[in-house]
Amino acid sequence: MKFKVNSYHFKLLRDYERLSAFKEAIDDYAKRMNDDGSNALDDSDKKIAFDLGCGSGVLSYFAQTYMDRIIAIELNNSAYQLAKENLKGFDRIQVYNDDILSFDFSKLNEKADLIICEMLDTALIDEEEVPVLNRAKEYLKEDGEIIPKGIINSAEPIFMNNHFIQYEDDEYSPVYIALGKSVVYSKFDFLDEIDPNFSAVIDLEVFGKKDLQEIGLEEKLLGERYEKFDFKENFNIREDKLKINGIKLTSFTKLNENIICGPTPMMNPEMLIPIEEIEVRSGDTIRIRLEYVMGGGVETINTEILDIIHD
Template identity: 30%
Template sequence: MESEKNLKLKMESPQWHYSMLVDEERVSVFHEAIIDTVKKDDLVFDLGTGSGVLAMFAAKSAKKVYAIELDPITAYYTDKNIKGNGFENIKLVEADASEYSFKDKNGNPEKADVIIAEMLDTALITEPQVPVLNEIHKKGLLKDEGTLIPESVYNTAQVVDCRTNHIYYDEEVISKPVSDEKLYSRINFYKINDPKVSYNIEFTLLNDCNNAGLRLNTYTKLKDGLIAGATPMLNPPLIVPLNKPLKKGTYTFKISYIMGGDFENVKLSLE
């Protein structure tokens, strides 16, 4: 297939990455942030590169791009994509981005001018964005005036009448809302963040509901003036059921989870 935004890359990918490549809104917003940020002679780290499409966006301007991918099957396709599109300034590395030592050909440590990290999921629950970037900061791998793409996320919650008794993605946004949407956290990727989080959020339910729960939404700030909402493959709304009916009124919900963990660690209760 070919990407949009005038780059016309020839791309191959395993099935689970194909859906991300054809999510035009997701690809376009990252493309805009990257081409507005990466400058000539920049050193760029693309963490969790996947198909390599974001690394190739950066390589159009950058002096060198490290494309880091943990999964060997994905890395096989990434290598084909990089070579097939003629990029000689991308170094593909099959490794865990949180453990890899970035060094030049002389063995000297390297720091990035720009770090791209699209290891995102709704509320940052099931992807390693926070643990990986924590390690990057601990090792001092971003230059003092360096840039992160994205730079932060905003998480919101809204009480809905759930359609099932288990956590699910509400891509079509059809679970009926019974409260206003509230901002409950902002995660700044320029800082080290504790992966274990817990929040108390007060809601006023406007109607009775048969199975109350929270719809979590994540808005991604890629750079100043560029914020992405949910797309089919970027932070689709996530429903966390409480598994009990609630009457109209005011309640405080407590939600806790581990960023970079899994759905098993998500806990929802009433205070």
């Protein structure tokens, strides 16, 4: 099927890894809902889906083969018009131009077997996945499912050239160097009630001397990418003095129990967050408090260095 899209949704449709992950999860849901393992609708068990923040309608299109009714809701009028046009040939799909946070789900007179909601952003900060699902879950059947099922977030210490929040995506490649191990700091299952006000204390371990040798830090700093920004001026490797001025957040989307998707160009690109610049030694651990409001935007991000623990 040929979809009508604007420039933004054209980029979304070009992100084949993102699309294939969601399609595979929807296909898997359909197979599990049928005892014979087929993808055909079971007439004895009518299925209802909500597609929240449906955009141009591609995920509703993937799901319509398996569902008896799909309620697709999109706030942005431009995207709504695209979805309405793209899905007009499918009687099973109703498209609404409305805000999910105030949408009257009770007027539908039925609850959903499946909620699809791809209002994702790195660490769930800049999109309303959490507040939307916290509200919509009231209208999910007791045995209902959500795609994606959840998210896993990790952090690692870095040194970066620009001291502001940056995304690493297909349009922009910030200059930074990773200086420590990645650690998982939060996991969320979207079937649970989630407090959008997030706070965690994270221990970030700086690479040891052996690790720095294995990644060839000194040689890397002489490369054109880093030499251009005088990265080497911030490190004295021989005296074991390193600088950290940021953390990188990476999110892994759990589509279902068997499918986990890492960052893609248009889904949860890695985020670089500045912190107070500090000098550390190899093997040190930086204890940091990270806070933000999920769905509140990047302006809610706050970091505080609590301690530097020497090896």
